[in-house]
Amino acid sequence: MAESSYIEFIQNQRIEREKRLVANPRNWFSLVGLFHILEGINLLGGNEHNSIIIPGVPLSVNATLELTDHKVILKDGSSSLLLNGNTSENRVLNSDHDTNTDILSIGPIQMMLLQRGEQFFIRAWDTQSEKISGFAGLNHFPIDTAWRIEAEFKPFAEPRVLPVEDFIGTKYEVKFVGQAFFNVQGIPCSLIAEDDEEDLLFSFSDLTKSDATYPAGRYLLAAKPANNRVTLDFNLARNWPCAYTPFATCPLPPFENHLKVRIEAGEKRYQ
Numbered sequence: 001m002a003e004s005s006y007i008e009f010i011q012n013q014r015i016e017r018e019k020r021l022v023a024n025p026r027n028w029f030s031l032v033g034l035f036h037i038l039e040g041i042n043l044l045g046g047n048e049h050n051s052i053i054i055p056g057v058p059l060s061v062n063a064t065l066e067l068t069d070h071k072v073i074l075k076d077g078s079s080s081l082l083l084n085g086n087t088s089e090n091r092v093l094n095s096d097h098d099t100n101t102d103i104l105s106i107g108p109i110q111m112m113l114l115q116r117g118e119q120f121f122i123r124a125w126d127t128q129s130e131k132i133s134g135f136a137g138l139n140h141f142p143i144d145t146a147w148r149i150e151a152e153f154k155p156f157a158e159p160r161v162l163p164v165e166d167f168i169g170t171k172y173e174v175k176f177v178g179q180a181f182f183n184v185q186g187i188p189c190s191l192i193a194e195d196d197e198e199d200l201l202f203s204f205s206d207l208t209k210s211d212a213t214y215p216a217g218r219y220l221l222a223a224k225p226a227n228n229r230v231t232l233d234f235n236l237a238r239n240w241p242c243a244y245t246p247f248a249t250c251p252l253p254p255f256e257n258h259l260k261v262r263i264e265a266g267e268k269r270y271q
Contacts, residue, residue: 046061081106176254
């Protein structure tokens, strides 16, 4: 691919990603809260006496979320709270781990039950947030073809199951299927890869985290290897959602993927 065509390709990829990020009003920029649900009774509403206070929810709204037997039961005390667009009912809520996730709403505020390990949370969005209308795009390093790196890929004989922790402290295990080896300015580097359906996923951090990129790390998708070679295009390195909001639950890079070089390519810190 000619350099001009390559630059145009990367630019288009970035534009399409920005469009996808704000296409749904429930996006990372419109989040207004992430609330831990404790065992027993949790009072949800806009009143200061409630245990879960949702910004933008009227003071008159009071609903109960009861966590028992690893299930969250909605007991609505307000007819203005909707469940999937209809009058709410007392029942077990479906989380983001279920096929049909339930959406609670009142006016522009929408809420969803999240499950992370053994813990449950309520995530809330303001679908009329000024952060959506004011979204001016992401920040990137200049496109440089030198950051499109051909790496040697060595698949593991058996997937390696390693412990990973997310941004809120949930620990879980992830299968890694192989390791990519490459050089950056003469310095040997390597990254271990997760299987991401049709692609490989590399969650990593590098020394730009001190001044230019999101400190908790970024990620990169790459096509699965051919002839034990994989293309790592760091111009397409992306931030995890935690770079845009404190209310996301993103994975942290494994220790093996903490690079001791500067990867001055891809997405930078969000303003």
